[in-house]
Amino acid sequence: MSLHVRSLTVGYGRATVLSDFSLDVGSGEFVVVAGPSGCGKSTLLRAVAGLVPFAGSITVAGQAVRGSSRDRALVFQDDGLLPWRTAARNVELPLALQGVPRAQRRARAREWLDRVGLAGFEDHLPRELSGGMRQRVQLARTLAQQPSVVLMDEPFGALDAQTRASMQALVTEVLSGTTTLFVTHDVDEAVLLGDRVVVLGTGEVERRRDAILAAVKA
């Protein structure tokens, strides 16, 4: 499913965080938006997720975005899991909201947890898991939801270098073929993961991956 952002403007109160921003993500493409903190990356994701009001237009598979929907899943940096639900019950949640019968969603949650390497941790509460494991659970939950577009907001920002590397490998593997908009302030991560990298600066800077590669090497 392709995602099109046209002339997007988002403001909180008097401050304009994003102004006249446009972006296209092709079906199955993995696009990374990189930029310093405060440049409006997270706001872009929240607008696409339908969590903040915006001016301009956002369409997913030709449908205009109006409010939040299970079609656009958002993966948070941390604490995106409900702390009173076990890993398996967090993964089940999007299925439960859709009314999938209990036995069926149990089985699906188990499969997805297995897929992200967390077999055996089904009954652990989020506080009993490490930061990397919690992000794996979020990833499993997003996969179980089967959205058209996956939105990831600095999902590995709070992880140590090693865990981060293994999570990046996992994401590349499980999200290949899924339309993904990934936000990070880490240029290396952007270059590593993205089919295409968009740099969001103080102005409306939009450059191709090569430009960043050159900057990294310099």
Added chain:
Amino acid sequence: MRWAVRIGSLAAVLVLWQLLTASDTRAWLRFDQLPTVVEVVERFAVQIGAAEFYHDLGASLGRIMAGFLLAAVLGVALGVVIARSRWLGDLLRPPLEVVRPIPAIALVPIAILLFPTDEQGIVFITFVAAFFPILVSTRHAVRALPTIWEDAVRTMGASTPQVLFRVVLPGTLPGVFGGLSVGMGVAWICVISAEMISGQFGVGYRTWQAYTIVDYPGVIVGMVTIGALGYLTSAAVELLGRRVTRWLPREALR
């Protein structure tokens, strides 16, 4: 060793009480007026065998349960509504804020006038007492809820009722239980006071009646009974709270 000190300390207080009262000590404080420990224990033994004692226990517990459960349901429901809806908040908060500073026990005359039976009036007083702490802590807990949880389930396609039952209610439980604990404590204060003023039975009524007929050991028996009931019901709330909030980080449990 620490337990020995604790038990010893309690025993010392009882021995001191026995000595002061048995010797009719009068040193500004008039210990000669109070019953001795032995008299109280003897009176307790008699009471435990009497049907009336259990009838009073049942009456007070019934009033507490009715008032407290009503307060829990309405307090949580209104607390959530006021915190989540600006319009309903504007509508409901002013009258509630006007009534809130009035101690529930000061409503006894109104309760007597308003309700056809004393029983209903006492339950009403108990309800009002427990209602406000539950309402206020629920409202605060809903306001303090991290928005990230709601955002997460919204992007899973949750409807507003689903957000309410899957995120808001479970997420506010730790705060709500803080209010329930306080509410239970205040409910006991008020049910006993209301029984002393307008009851025909119940532990509070019996304690006050014992005082009016100069049965001082009976007064102490009543006091100890009230203390035990208060302790047990508070412990029950605490235990239930711990069970439903096991997911909290350990340091928050104390």
